Amino acid sequence: MKLDSKNLVLNLLGTDANIQINKKILLTLKLEEAFFLSYLIDQYKYFEREGKLREDGSFYTSNMDIALYTTFNNSQIARVKKSGVEKELFKISLEDSRTKSYYYLNFDKILEMIGTEKSNMELAYKSRFDSEKIELEINNLDDIENLKKFTFNELRFYCKENKIKYSGNDKKDNLIKKIIEIKNPNLITKSHFSTVNDISFTSEQKNRSLTKNGKLEDGVSDISLTVSEKSITNQDKNNQEQNTCHVHEKNKKDKKIENLFHELGINFTDTNEASCLLILDKFEGNKILLEKYLISIYNQLKKLTNIKNLPALFSKKLKEIDYSLINKIKKENKNNIEKTLEEQKKIKDEERSIENTNNMDKIIDNFLSLDKEIQENVVNLAEQNYLKENSVINIEMLKAIKKNTYRTYLKMIYFKLLEIIKKNNIKVGETAWNTHFTLVQINIL
Helix, strand or coil: CCCCHHHHHHHHCCHHHCCCCCHHHHHHHCHHHHHHHHHHHHHHHHHHHCCCCCCCCCEECCHHHHHHHHCCCHHHHHHHHHHHHHCCCEEEEEECCCCEEEEEECHHHHHHHHCCCCCHHHHHHHHHCCHHHHCCCCCCHHHHHHHCCCCHHHHHHHHHHCCCCCCCCCCHHHHHHHHHHHHCHHHHHHCCCCCCCCCCCCHHHCCCCCEECCEEHHHCCCCCCCHHHHCCCHHHHHHHHHCCCCCCCCCCCCHHHHHHHHHHCCCCCHHHHHHHHHHHHHCCCCHHHHHHHHHHHHHHHHCCCCCCCHHHHHHHHHHCCCHHHHHHHHHHHHHHHHHHHHHHHHHHHHHHHHHHHHHHHHHHHHHCCCCHHHHHHHHHHHHHHHHHHCCCCCHHHHHHHHHHCHHHHHHHCHHHHHHHHHHCCCCCCCCCCCHHHHHHHHHHC
């Protein structure tokens, strides 16, 4: 019979047998400190479970215990203890003539790390290098000279973090140019990266994103602009608003969309309404996605300089439907839905797992309260059945687990244990059951 490795691993490597490290804690503190803090939390849970916590919530652990269970050497222990105290993650009280160390966990501080609004990606970048110095402001040529002092890897990390497109073939100068194009495109003409006199975007820049502080507005894609679009006149505005699109039958204006236009400071003209209806059709009637589209266009246009008439340019861009932007928003929405469903499934699976674990622990607790003779008989029968189905298992290892960690051993044979309990109608956890009858049943088997 093939070894039931799945159940064996899951039972042996359950939460009781592991030290868990939260991702946000790991990315904030680095591995050594995060592992030590997780060890202390695990110790706290142990002392709390055993009713051995002091009234002030402190618990004792020695450097010897830390060394044994973390594999840290003395210098590592000293380092993580000092760092943890400095960061106010815990306090240490030396008592009994400074021979015993009692630890007080600062749960508020720990929760602050876990509950940070920063994503794991943001924390990972900050962990990788000091991201504060990459908070770029490109206002003049001196700022560009300072930008050149960053390393190639720092520039690539910055581009990646802020969704600035680059290729593996890009050199350092290429990365700097792309960052300038995003942060302050006006300086391109004043730097040695370009000889183009036009302050607007060139043909090479048409597929690049307009950003705020190096980050894409609303997580959507880019738009392309030309000089003619920037210099659109009031006469252009009048002409385009007179040429109203009649693809859709004129209805009462949508109040939600109209209010959004008012918030943006743009008139909800018949032309704009017709454009929105066409775009809405591409979004299959989803007004939330339409709003993302409109806000994205507006925010990107707002960052441009030398725009004589932003409302007119906005109306023009609506008529020129950006299908790449539409597809990106739809894709992001689909990904968000899938992510939500996945998270919901994960939550349900975790809830079921916790429920199963709790049920297992409850039954084992109740089983251990039974008469010792009954326990022994049930365990022997369950063990026999377990070995029949797992004939290749190491019996000596099983005996060692049974002797040293009896509760873990019961979890290993849990399902066979449950079979014997149910088969013999043993009332585990109830006070009204017939001990003699149960014993007779078991012995007969």
